[in-house]
Amino acid sequence: xxxxxxxxWTAIRWREATHPGARFFLAHPWPDLSVQIPEPLPIASLxxxxxxxxxxxxxxxxxxxxxxxxxxxxMPYLVSLFxxxxxxxxxxxxxxxxxxxxxxxxxxxxxxxxxxxxxSCCVGHAEIALxxxxxxxxxxxxxxxxxxxxxxxxxxxxxxxxxxxxxxxxVARIQARLDETQTQAVKFKIGGRMxxxxxxxxxxxxLVPLLRKPWATISPSTxxxxxxxxxRKLFR
Numbered sequence: 662x663x664x665x666x667x668x669x670w671t672a673i674r675w676r677e678a679t680h681p682g683a684r685f686f687l688a689h690p691w692p693d694l695s696v697q698i699p700e701p702l703p704i705a706s707l708x709x710x711x712x713x714x715x716x717x718x719x720x721x722x723x724x725x726x727x728x729x730x731x732x733x734x735x736m737p738y739l740v741s742l743f744x745x746x747x748x749x750x751x752x753x754x755x756x757x758x759x760x761x762x763x764x765x766x767x768x769x770x771x772x773x774x775x776x777x778x779x780x781s782c783c784v785g786h787a788e789i790a791l792x793x794x795x796x797x798x799x800x801x802x803x804x805x806x807x808x809x810x811x812x813x814x815x816x817x818x819x820x821x822x823x824x825x826x827x828x829x830x831x832v833a834r835i836q837a838r839l840d841e842t843q844t845q846a847v848k849f850k851i852g853g854r855m856x857x858x859x860x861x862x863x864x865x866x867x868l869v870p871l872l873r874k875p876w877a878t879i880s881p882s883t884x885x886x887x888x889x890x891x892x893r894k895l896f897r
Contacts, residue, residue, distance in 0.1 A: 692807060694757040697799045702726070702756040707748040707787055709740065718743075720790040722756060728794025732786055735779075743783040746772060756791050763788055818846035824854060828867035835872070847872075 705723040709716055709732070716732040736743070750766050766784055767773055796803045804810050819838055823831060835847055851868060853861035 691760045694759075694795065694799075694806060697801065697806060698757050698795065702795070702798060704751045704754055704756050704791070707751050707790065709736070709743065718786045718790040720751075720756070720787070720794045722794060722798070724798075726794055726798045728790045728792070728797055730786060730789040730793060733782070735782060736786065739779050739783055742775065742779055743786070746775065746780070747783040747787055751787060751791070756795055759788065759791055759795070816846075817844065818848055819844040821847065821849045824850045824861070824864075828864050828871055831868055832871045 703723045704720060706719075706721045708719055710719045710729075711717075716736055717729050718732055718736075720728045747766065750769055750772075751762060754762055763784065767776060772780070792803045792806075795806060799806060819835070819842060821831065821835055821838070823834065826834070831849065835849065838844075839847065849868070849872065851865040
């Protein structure tokens, strides 16, 4: 049921769009959710729920319906922002008017002074949990609340975020994941995180040639090509 992103969907409509996907949203007005959910859906609570090593954002309506999303790894550092500024704003509001609330939360009191990635991350988590709530109440996937689907498959690639292993270990790790997923493109990390030192430079110089051998057909003087990626099903 999840929307699948932490950037508020409504923000796309506020900027001059040049991307085809953004133009689609500009051409299609925000859906009237009261058509699919006739009764008001006041938000009773919005809170963080730990489960083992994971943290979830839970949205509960006054009628007992519940939506949730898995929080990312930054949320434990943003608890005070979420609990003191973001969650209280939504309490008592009709979840069907989510577009309006996402726009207004930045103007509530002095929230604009907190504008930036940490605050937007908290708002985005709340939005996804509320979309999950709306989808469950309507008994529809979120895309059906928004519009008709543009496609049923999307290309995906394998992403490796590891920097702290050797070049040989990274190649073996990527190869195992490629064999498992049958993905036909991969993104990997080179250099250090926000810095370069002798160790990270040596790893990069060893890693790139090793990765080119089994998978790429390019020479060091040519740019990295756009690899073909294996489509994955969006909806089932």
